[in-house]
């Protein structure tokens with residue numbers, strides 16, 4: 197027996213496990229510790245009423261032989277895919293075919309699985325800092341990675357690769373930096389991909405947080421993007437489905453590689469290895485697009501964004517150098533006094549009992565930066581800021 201040795205090339209421990217260990221140690225040493233987490237990127241608000249109502253109705257469907265549902269169609273139910281096409285694309289002037297949408301159990305799975313349809317010899321470009329899934333799943337598959345630095349100097353938006361790469365991962369609004377990309381800059385990536393026979397995997401998990409009207413919500417707003425881009429969406433960060441699990445990928449039929457349609461390859465992968473998101477969860481997803489659902493989603497997102505604004509403005513006033521937070525639930529701050537992200541982590545944990553995420557955890561270029569999230573309650577966000585102001 198032999199293991200997949202590429203797994204040994206992964207970094208030793210997962211970022212959040214490291215953080216959890218430090219927090220656990222602090223709690224053991226300070227039994228009365230009142231720790232506030234502005235760390236992990238998980239939502240905290242309960243599911244909205246229209247979503248809960250849809251779940252209940254769908255559960256009732258499952259209890260009756262006349263409405264019971266077994267396996268879902270391979271690409272997901274049409275009732276959900278038609279809503280996706282209508283609301284996320286048609287309203288923005290983007291025409292997609294219903295068979296270009298693949299419903300899944302979330303964007304993390306899609307981010308991790310999509311690489312399977314590409315050859316091992318492809319060169320993969322990922323931003324640095326980066327959501328670890330893109331890099332790690334390609335390391336597990338034994339691919340060569342190229343890092344695209346996201347620095348203060350380029351507004352934390354990478355330059356197009358200088359060398360020939362085959363697959364490019366982009367995520368905007370960005371986790372961890374909270375920064376966005378302009379349509380002109382995104383078009384440059386699309387043009388690069390067309391010219392270099394590359395594919396872009398565009399993670400739009402935070403699309404709902406865009407407030408600036410000039411910022412693109414979809415890569416398909418760019419000229420020619422359907423020929424080179426796959427887009428990934430999640431119901432987690434907009435509608436709070438982190439525990440329910442639902443997402444979708446878009447693989448346009450025009451997107452071809454070696455003369456083969458990637459849509460057909462992805463369908464093959466999907467139908468061979470996956471039996472679909474649960475019926476009741478797809479019904480809950482449908483409810484996100486109802487009038488009430490849209491209203492509730494907007495309300496939840498705007499409440500998180502009030503926290504983001506409070507953190508951004510609060511830290512700015514305290515003299516911190518802050519980025520992001522305007523079109524995303526993440527604030528990216530420069531650590532004071534050239535501290536490392538981990539040293540700043542320890543300072544915040546021990547002196548303010550606030551947990552954030554060291555930039556180093558997202559890549560080399562994250563060194564000396566720190567991520568705070570807007571997902572805590574308003575009360576805890578304010579309390580955390582108050583404590584940080586007293587450091």
Ligand SMILES: *Cc1c(COP(=O)(O)O)cnc(C)c1O
Nearest residue numbers: 302303304327371401430432443
């Ligand atoms: C949270 C997150 C996702 C994962 O979302 P799920 O749908 O819950 O799997 C994907 N991409 C980024 C960048 C994220 O931050």
